Amino acid sequence: xxxxxxxxxxxxxxxxxxxxxxxxxxxxxxxxxxxxxxxxxxxxxxxxxxxxxxxxxxxxxxxxxxxx
Numbered sequence: 001x002x003x004x005x006x007x008x009x010x011x012x013x014x015x016x017x018x019x020x021x022x023x024x025x026x027x028x029x030x031x032x033x034x035x036x037x038x039x040x041x042x043x044x045x046x047x048x049x050x051x052x053x054x055x056x057x058x059x060x061x062x063x064x065x066x067x068x
Contacts, residue, residue: 004054012047019043 019039026036 002058004058008047008051008054011050015047016043 022039023036
């Protein structure tokens with residue numbers, strides 16, 4: 001597995017755990033549970049966007065190299 005994928009995976013795990021803790025805290029202590037929707041959306045969207053950007057960067061950097 002390439003280094004960028006391992007770093008993305010580490011980032012994603014940390015991001016999702018923090019987002020889940022944020023959602024759990026909002027649901028446990030807030031009188032408005034709909035406030036938890038934004039951390040849920042960001043918990044999924046940010047790692048997906050980070051993956052796409054890292055993949056594009058990797059493709060751009062490895063343009064003339066052969067991949068077998």
